[in-house]
Amino acid sequence: MVGTFLCYLYLLSHYRVRVAGFVAVTVLCLLLQCGFPSRIEANMLSKKQVLIVILALLAYYWIKYVKQGPVYTTDKRLDGKTVLITGGNAGVGKATAIEFAKLGARVVIASRNVQKSQKAKYDIIEEAGNKNVFAMQLDLENFNSIKSFVKQFDKEQEHLHYLINNAGVMGIDGITDYGYHRVFGINHFGTFLLTNLLMKTIKETSKRSPARIVNVSAGLYKLGALDFDYIRSETNGYFSDLKMYGQSKLANIMFTIKLSKLLKGFDVTTYSMHPGAIKSEIGTSFQQSSILNFAYKIISPIFFREGFYGAQTIMYCSLDDNVTKHSGGYFSNCKQEDLTEIAMNDGASQKLWDISVEVTQKYLNENW
Known part of the structure; x- marks a missing residue:
């Protein structure tokens, strides 16, 4: 049996x-x-x-x-549409790039490792049968890199219909030179600056065609309310690292909600989403521990999804016609989910926005 x-x-x-x-x-x-x-x-x-x-x-x-999990299907074609996916050279990001490319979109994948991105680019072209795939260098930890990337992107791409903020890290140590934990800096401040610098292009695009912003978050946002002291401190172990990651994912959700309010009057909608537990490279820092590596090898085949399934809710948020009335919402398994109270705290959300502007002020444009 x-x-x-x-x-x-x-x-x-x-x-x-x-x-x-x-x-x-x-x-x-x-x-x-x-x-x-x-x-x-x-x-x-x-x-x-x-x-x-x-x-x-x-x-x-x-x-x-x-x-x-669910698989999102559509009969839409995206010929003439431009998609930017951060962290598009592996995992959910790469799977999402393949899905968009199959629909005829012009896809730009942006990642820190250029060599790896070039390989991913050819993989995507081969699988999707679409040659309009481009790889660019982007380091979300480096604000100068973000500014240079946006300048180059605006020079090479006329429009931006879909911005997929997928790139993220967890389990790395250290404090940034502006005083915040590196995980929070990359996952939130880097995404904040990139999105704001691209806002002029997104708004211009929305005058002719709707635009959408999808921020990849995680269910770990529920680990605790945003602690403005904690995000400035060092982590000291596996569970501390998970909490820091959760804090950054909570920030992604708050950012999404704030954007939806600021973008009223424009044909731009925003969404945050949870892709599920995915087999990816995001937790490779944890796997340096022999015990955690052993546990990961046992658990991942049983519990973790392939990148293809993690991409489905991203595609749903990007393409579904009915989802636009839920701008600012949080989604999982191709449906909207209610957020916990910690994500709906207007005071914490405004404080996060103000701090984010302060941290990135030197690099921000007058795009609002």
């Missing part, structure tokens, strides 16, 4: 099985386990057969809703 169940798990994890396929595979497993009957007998299933069916149902649910 164990062998049959493992066979079933393998089939489900390697193919996107729909309900009909699920039923067929379940029946096949039953026949393999219990034998092909010469005639149909009108008796009750044995306990063994019932157990197999229950395990099959549990396996289907686990694969479908934990390991995979």
